[in-house]
Amino acid sequence: MPWGLPTPTVAVIEAVDHKGVETMTKHDTTQREPQGRLGGLPYDLRRPTVDRFRSRAWNPDDPHVLTPKTYGWGYGLNFYWLAHPRQLVRARRRSR
Numbered sequence: 001m002p003w004g005l006p007t008p009t010v011a012v013i014e015a016v017d018h019k020g021v022e023t024m025t026k027h028d029t030t031q032r033e034p035q036g037r038l039g040g041l042p043y044d045l046r047r048p049t050v051d052r053f054r055s056r057a058w059n060p061d062d063p064h065v066l067t068p069k070t071y072g073w074g075y076g077l078n079f080y081w082l083a084h085p086r087q088l089v090r091a092r093r094r095s096r
Contacts, residue, residue: 042068063091
């Protein structure tokens with residue numbers, strides 16, 4: 001008897017654990033979206049490309065300072081707006 005528990009308790013724990021493994025296996029076989037939102041933050045698990053990196057890390061056409069990361073979960077910075085803060089103010093005024 002593991003952990004000194006009575007046999008019926010061990011059987012229940014094993015049954016619950018087995019069911020959880022089955023559920024996890026079924027869940028893993030489904031195709032997950034490579035991009036989306038998790039916990040309110042964007043994620044992108046696609047292979048990073050140079051074009052996607054440029055469009056998110058240095059993009060004067062996007063008025064957002066925080067952009068979705070090229071790879072991973074969360075936000076990255078649009079460094080164009082950090083280098084040109086005056087243009088950021090102008091762009092935000094134009095977008096209103």
